[in-house]
Amino acid sequence: MNMKVYELLEQSGVTARNPLPADVEQLEITGISESSLQVTNGHLFVAISGYATDGEAYIGNAIEHGASLIVTESDLTARANVPFIQVDNARESLALLASAFYHNPSQDKLVIGITGTNGKTTTALFLQHLLKKAGFDVAYFGTVYNEINGQRYESKLTTPSATEIQGPVK
Numbered sequence: 001m002n003m004k005v006y007e008l009l010e011q012s013g014v015t016a017r018n019p020l021p022a023d024v025e026q027l028e029i030t031g032i033s034e035s036s037l038q039v040t041n042g043h044l045f046v047a048i049s050g051y052a053t054d055g056e057a058y059i060g061n062a063i064e065h066g067a068s069l070i071v072t073e074s075d076l077t078a079r080a081n082v083p084f085i086q087v088d089n090a091r092e093s094l095a096l097l098a099s100a101f102y103h104n105p106s107q108d109k110l111v112i113g114i115t116g117t118n119g120k121t122t123t124a125l126f127l128q129h130l131l132k133k134a135g136f137d138v139a140y141f142g143t144v145y146n147e148i149n150g151q152r153y154e155s156k157l158t159t160p161s162a163t164e165i166q167g168p169v170k
Contacts, residue, residue: 002028002042003101005069009085012100014093017086018075024083027068032101032163034094041066046094049073055090071097098162105166110136141165 006025009016030042036058039045045062047055047070059070063082070076070084071093087093099106112127114120121142128147131138140147143158156164 001101002030004028005044005085008044008097008100012093012096014071014085014087014096017088018077018084020085021083024069027083029069029101032094032098033062034161034163036061036065036067039065039067041068043067044069044071044097046070046090046097047072047074048090048094095162098166102166 003011004025005020005027008014008029009025028042029044031040032044032046033039034046034048034055036045039062043062043066045059045067047059047062049055056072056074059067059072059076059079059082062070068083070082071087071090072084073087073090075086076082076084114124114127116123121144124140124142128138128140137149138147139149141155141160141164143155146153146155146160146164
């Protein structure tokens with residue numbers, strides 16, 4: 001699944017704060033990641049400021065792994081040969097870009113999020129069981145594992161990213 005930058009921006013509604021050269025708009029994006037370790041050739045890397053570390057510290061690593069475009073809140077004009085899109089909110093942009101890139105898979109699905117201090121996993125598993133018994137296809141994202149189409153996968157983070165949710169939910 002590939003998408004040109006101009007299509008991705010148009011379909012996601014993400015607005016670049018910097019002017020994009022025509023050759024950047026025509027770049028073919030092969031994937032989206034906010035982890036430089038998951039970047040491969042042709043990926044768009046979104047540098048997100050986290051609580052413990054800043055994603056911009058990993059831009060060089062993402063480029064070494066093949067990132068062809070960087071999305072960031074900072075102006076990277078001073079960096080040579082780094083095509084970038086400057087946005088107001090990188091985290092929000094990641095969610096919108098991932099949704100558009102994977103053709104809005106959650107758009108026609110019922111999505112339920114469970115928050116709170118205690119009982120989230122129990123509530124989610126109970127709800128998953130009820131919905132399956134009622135005949136619904138259910139994807140489950142939890143702190144221990146994720147389950148999609150009957151296949152279980154180990155959870156990487158307690159809160160999955162937009163790319164982890166949008167990609168496999170097709």
